[in-house]
Amino acid sequence: MSGLILNATICAAIMLSAFAFALTLYRNKPKCKDQSTPSMVALIDFWVLIALSFLFVCVRVIAAFYGSVEVDRVCYYIASVPFAFLPVPIVFFIVYVATGDKVASWAMSLLFSIFGIAYLTFLYTSGVVGPEVTYWATIFSIDSEIAITVYMAGLFIVPTAMIFVLLGITLIRKISRRRRYHIALVLVAISLVFDFILVDMVAVQDIMQVAARLFILSGVVLAFLAYYPPDILQDRLSIRKVLDAEPDAEEVDE
């Protein structure tokens, strides 16, 4: 059963790194311009929800390791709550960044909150089948076709499509390398985390669940790199911010 311990370690790593990233963003929030503050708050909320989700998933996996089915089941239900509302801050973030319209962003977030509530209602009323505890993972199957449809179509496909549209809009325009790197990596990281959470939730094979969680962890690392690129990466991609450049001798003469 050491596979379960590895699984729990990955979950703990996701939880800690997502929480640390959210905390770092929160500390940097005062440096934000007024216009980017709402999107920053949404981004912090997103990473906090990821951390909360994986806190309970981690407890679940540890409970499965010790054979406690009831704790596993209760933690699955608790973890479903932050999972269900994960698209809310993302939709706010995407709509706000794309349009700058706070009212439209709130309206879309509200719509996705309703989707989340609908998913939870179907999930709690229909119940889950399992757990099926294997060497690598503990898997529950959702016993409601409608819940799975709402989850996949409403909660994940639409926000993912929004992320790619925003990515397309920003990448086809001529902007500085540094900005392009930052925007692309932030959106790719969010998309990676978001999509592999979907894979994690609908996974029917244990190894698929572990692989999905490894990709989620790499998504969090990518998000860190988007905000805090290491020097070597900045030099390699030529995205270093030039500060206090010495004026050329010729320029001084002119």
Place this chain on the structure above:
Amino acid sequence: MSEIDISLEGEVAMYFQSLGINNGPGDLQYRLIIRVLAENEGHVTMFSDIRAYTDQIADRGSVGSKLKVVFLMSGLVEKVHRGGYVITDKGLAAARFIEKSTTFYRKAMQIDGIIERMP
């Protein structure tokens, strides 16, 4: 003739001036004159038609001078009688370019907004 939005034209001209482009798309008088002439295509544009827009931003002397020095000398308009002008094909090309510059401005503002709002 459809209404020409002077404040939008002013914004676009200011934007191009901020890029160091002071003539053509960055010149509000030029923008308004070419827009009025293009709107009147196929008809004679009277100087008073142009002044209906330019009087809010410039005196008649400088507008008249611009018409002579830039528009007539470059062949963007033809003078058909005293105070009456007709836009040429070359002038219509200039008007299309000015129209495109407004689209460019809108797209640039959109992308600038996205970058500003990205945390």
